Amino acid sequence: MxxxxxxxxxxxxxxxxxxxxxxxxxxxxxxxxxxxxxxxxxxxxxxxxxxxxxGRARTPALPRGYGAAPLAGPIAVFVPAFEEAGVIATTVRHMAGAWPQDQVRFYIGCYGNDPATLEAAMAGATGDPRVRLVINGAAGPTTKADCLNRLYAALSCDERRSLTPFRGVVLQDAEDMVHPAALQVIDTALGAYDFVQLPVRPALQPDSRWVAGHYADEFTEAHAKALVVRSVVGAAIPAAGVGCGFAREALGRLVRERGGDGPFATECLTEDYELGMMLSREGRGSTFLRLRDAEGDLVATSSYFPAELSTAVRQKTRWVHGIAFQGWDRMGWSARPLELWMALRxxxxxxxxxxxxxxxxxxxxxxxxxxxxxxxxxxxxxxxxxxxxxxxxxxxxxxxxxxxxxxxxxxxxxxxxxxxxxxxxxxxxxxxxxxxxxxxxxxxxxxSGGAVTWDKTAHHGHPALVAPMRPAGEGARS
Known part of the structure; x- marks a missing residue:
């Protein structure tokens, strides 16, 4: 021994x-x-x-009643949805109520092999003539960019039939709760910029204070500080994929320059990030707007983020793959010191x-x-x-x-x-x-030739079921 x-x-x-x-x-x-x-x-x-x-990084407050005014022109809202039967009805219903303007059109992208989501979207629309359900010809899931390009094609078709061009396109996800003032804020900003981004405010989940809660920490710091700095100093701003608006002419210009079926890169996992960076560097540029309503609530997109460790890792894997690796391959590096610094970040x-x-x-x-x-x-x-x-x-x-x-x-x-x-x-x-x-x-x-697929996140709960509903122009928490 x-x-x-x-x-x-x-x-x-x-x-x-x-x-x-x-x-x-x-x-x-x-x-x-x-x-x-x-x-x-x-x-x-x-x-x-x-x-x-x-005083250049303060958060201005909007006047009471802001958000209910008519828009300067038609605005399209794109919502891609695959296997989102649990949330899409709430999202469509809430979004249509929060943004009552006649000039807005909601394009909901669905798939023929996902009838549950299609039925739920129809139920959420409740006969609202502003809602258009668009069926992707391919079996889902394709990629989020492919779904967005299908919505862009539907918008272009509507423009040709009505002879009325849209003013801009707003991106939202199937699980989002929008702020009533957000649409008017984006509509106004598109008069001066080709791309505008509003903050993302993750909704807290009492049953996932650690995993889901860390998104609140990260997004709050990034969208209250880092993006504010980027916007004020003139650096390119990445699009978050929700709460962001694009000038219609800018999207058309990209399609003409790049060719293809639409402005969204189907081979890219973070097509929203790339689109925001591209439009920030050309045309009328971009801006990040951080505002509060008359009640002090942030004008932002709110949603529930992944509550489980494995799901959060999968989601962030897509972000890292798309932004870090594909971003390096597809966009390269800028010689401007400020842009180089932000690309490194x-x-x-x-x-x-x-x-x-x-x-x-x-x-x-x-x-x-x-x-x-x-x-x-x-x-x-x-x-x-x-x-x-x-x-x-x-x-x-x-x-x-x-x-x-x-x-x-x-x-x-x-x-x-x-x-x-x-x-x-x-x-x-x-x-x-x-x-x-x-x-x-x-x-x-x-x-090595492996396919890039839409590794989407499953959603079940919706913050709009907890928060009180209100139309644009009324003050309350969102």
Whole structure:
């Protein structure tokens, strides 16, 4: 037995000696990239603070009754829907009630092999003549972009028959709850810009405070700070795919330049992101509008985000694959310093996943080495001055990021959610690591000829069933 104990101690000591150089390399790697990330985020934070102090990043309040006025011209709302029978009726009914203007047309994209969604959409329309159900000729699911292009073709057909061009196109998803003032805000902005984006405000889910809740933290900080900075300094703005409007002429120009069946790239997993970036860089450009109604509620699109870990990872895998990998391939890199900086921020998902994985692996190794040091198997070596400085900056940056996220979340959702935002950071990190790995695997598979498919998220609940319904022009929470 004594020999076994000696053998075990020898093996433990040998394993610890292997871990020592690994720990040192991981420490340098993680600390360096944490400092780089700190500089990046701190630059955005300082820019936002400067814009805030100079009054250029404030959130204006709309007058009471805003949102009910007639539109400047016909607006089409595109809603792609596949296997959305659980939510599409509520979405159509709520959207038609929130936006009562006669000039709006709702194009709901369905599939012949998905009769449940088609029936639910018809039930939600309740005979409203502004609602058009458009059937895709292909069996679903195709891609979201393909469904949107089918809706674009239906719009073009309506224009030819009526001899009346549309003013713009608004994108929404099948699970969205829209703000009553949003349509008039977009309609007004399209008089000056080719692309306008409104914020996304994830609805809280009491039964998924950790997984679904982390979306609230991320979107709130991004859409209250990062996109505000991008818009004010003139950088290209990505489209979120919901709550965004495009000038009809700008979409037509893209179709004429690129050819094809529509303005949405069917081979791209994040066709909305790409379209927003393209229109931001040409024509009349883009803007991000952050506004509040007379009651203080954010004019934004609200919806329930994935509540389960596996579903959240799948969704973010598509985002990372489309924005980071396909974005690099399809859009390349800009020579303008500001655009290059923003492209690096958008495409950092895979690197972030690697750095976070290294950091969590480092925590496990550090715990083992601390145990080994207490047993006398290893003697800790002092870190170099440079490494100590990077570690100190990394820790300061971590505290700063926690505080920033907590403040922005608390401002939108209350102090309790602000406190939870700090605790949800590890959840967000784990999802980022898993999504980054899956995105890399999917991208490599696509390089080998694998098909790019619409890996859509299933939706069941709808925030409009909880929030009170109101038409445009009335003040209440949305």
């Amino acid at each position: 004594g020999e076994n104990m000696v053998s075990a101690e020898t093996a433990w000591a040998a394993a610890v000696q292997v871990l020592v150089p690994i720990e040192r390399e991981l420490l340098v790697f993680a600390a360096f990239w944490f400092v780089v990330g700190l500089v990046d985020e701190f630059a955005v934070d300082l820019t936002w603070l400067w814009l805030r102090l100079t 958008d495409r950092r998902g895979p690197l972030t996943a690697i750095v976070l994985f290294a950091a969590y692996a480092l925590l496990a190794i550090e715990a083992l080495l601390l145990l080994a040091a207490r047993q006398g198997f290893v003697r800790p070596e002092p870190h170099s001055t440079a490494l100590q400085a990077m570690l100190a900056l990394s820790m300061a940056g971590f505290v700063w990021r926690l505080a920033s996220r907590a403040v922005f979340t608390a401002r939108e959702y209350g102090l309790a959610e602000g406190a939870l935002a700090m605790l949800r950071m590890p959840v967000a990190n784990i999802i980022a690591i898993m999504a980054g790995r899956r995105a890399l695997v999917a991208y490599v598979r696509s390089l």
